[in-house]
Amino acid sequence: MKLSVAALFLLVVWQGSGVTLRAASGPEEARASSEAFLRGRAVYEANCAVCHGTGGDGNGMAAHMFRVRPRDFRRGLFKFRSTPSGSLPMAGDLVRTITEGIRWTGMVGRPDLSEADRRAVVRYIETFSPRFTGERPSPPVAVPLAPPESPDLVAQGGRLYRDAECGKCHGDRGRGDGASAPGMKDDWGWPTRPTDLTWRPLKRGSTPDGTYLTIATGLLGTPMPSYGDSLESRDIWALVYYLESLVPAEHRLSPLRPLGEEQAGWMVIRMHGMMGPGMMRRMPRMPMMR
Ligand code: HEC
Ligand code: HEC
Numbered sequence: 001m002k003l004s005v006a007a008l009f010l011l012v013v014w015q016g017s018g019v020t021l022r023a024a025s026g027p028e029e030a031r032a033s034s035e036a037f038l039r040g041r042a043v044y045e046a047n048c049a050v051c052h053g054t055g056g057d058g059n060g061m062a063a064h065m066f067r068v069r070p071r072d073f074r075r076g077l078f079k080f081r082s083t084p085s086g087s088l089p090m091a092g093d094l095v096r097t098i099t100e101g102i103r104w105t106g107m108v109g110r111p112d113l114s115e116a117d118r119r120a121v122v123r124y125i126e127t128f129s130p131r132f133t134g135e136r137p138s139p140p141v142a143v144p145l146a147p148p149e150s151p152d153l154v155a156q157g158g159r160l161y162r163d164a165e166c167g168k169c170h171g172d173r174g175r176g177d178g179a180s181a182p183g184m185k186d187d188w189g190w191p192t193r194p195t196d197l198t199w200r201p202l203k204r205g206s207t208p209d210g211t212y213l214t215i216a217t218g219l220l221g222t223p224m225p226s227y228g229d230s231l232e233s234r235d236i237w238a239l240v241y242y243l244e245s246l247v248p249a250e251h252r253l254s255p256l257r258p259l260g261e262e263q264a265g266w267m268v269i270r271m272h273g274m275m276g277p278g279m280m281r282r283m284p285r286m287p288m289m290r
Contacts, residue, residue, distance in 0.1 A: 076129030085225075157241050164230075169224075192222055
């Protein structure tokens with residue numbers, strides 16, 4: 001009796017130990033995957049916990065500095081995915097976000113971390129949400145080749161922008177001042193607002209493919225809906241081109257310039273992320289040091 005209770009306990013612990021150990025079949029693999037887990041945890045605690053919190057709750061000691069709060073990873077909701085609305089992201093989506101950052105916010109890109117470290121930290125943040133043990137991401141949305149830009153396509157995008165009522169949130173001219181804009185909250189309960197679409201880069205960057213994915217898959221956890229089911233790919237491209245036509249030249253900012261809360265993000269990383277064992281690590285591409 002005692003033994004079976006202990007066995008049950010062990011089983012529960014083993015099952016609760018998450019994705020990293022679940023896939024292991026032999027002792028070799030188990031050791032390799034627990035090494036990856038420990039590596040991911042070390043990277044996380046040195047570089048991410050100061051904002052995202054040791055337990056992944058988005059409540060690290062610097063979190064209060066940001067209007068756009070660091071993500072609470074426990075619900076497993078991610079904005080910048082290549083997967084359809086509602087789905088978990090691909091690991092590659094998270095690696096991309098960690099590499100490039102989320103422009104305008106405290107989430108600064110970390111291309112200085114090795115690719116192995118970025119992959120390990122992704123596996124580690126997955127352990128914060130039970131979604132990653134029970135679900136698999138849906139297959140990514142393919143971004144078809146862009147049709148050549150033309151005045152017709154831009155005009156079609158303008159009509160779609162009106163018909164799909166993007167302006168309710170983003171405003172008639174894309175300035176983020178639509179009638180529904182005031183008082184918006186995200187799924188984590190924080191105030192949020194529709195993006196002023198007349199500036200580049202956007203949070204996801206400036207590539208047309210990225211904007212295509214935002215429209216096709218939506219931004220999970222925010223009021224930004226997904227249009228992948230209601231619009232044809234040509235319509236989505238028309239919208240992408242129309243949105244580009246709303247951007248005046250002086251609103252196209254250098255990709256190297258820190259925007260909005262990025263400045264504070266760099267400061268936090270410089271003060272905390274480099275303390276401890278990696279204190280004097282060099283930080284290439286860190287704008288404040290230019
Ligand atoms: C200086 C603060 C700060 C640090 C340090 C930081 N983040 Fe973030 N992170 C943020 C903020 C703020 C957001 C939310 C941005 C938004 O929702 O628009 C965020 C969002 C994210 C997201 C969500 C992306 C999505 O698609 O929703 C991931 C993943 C992430 N961070 C991973 C990391 C990892 C891994 C590290 C460490 C290598 C890290 N962050 C370090 C502030 C930070
Ligand atoms: C119900 C309100 C709502 C509607 C309708 C809406 N959006 Fe959004 N959209 C948002 C919000 C809120 C954000 C900001 C989310 C964030 O940054 O967390 C956003 C962000 C965006 C972004 C910026 C993503 C980035 O990388 O920064 C694009 C592009 C966008 N929307 C395009 C559109 C288009 C095109 C339509 C119509 C087809 C549309 N939106 C309709 C609320 C809306």
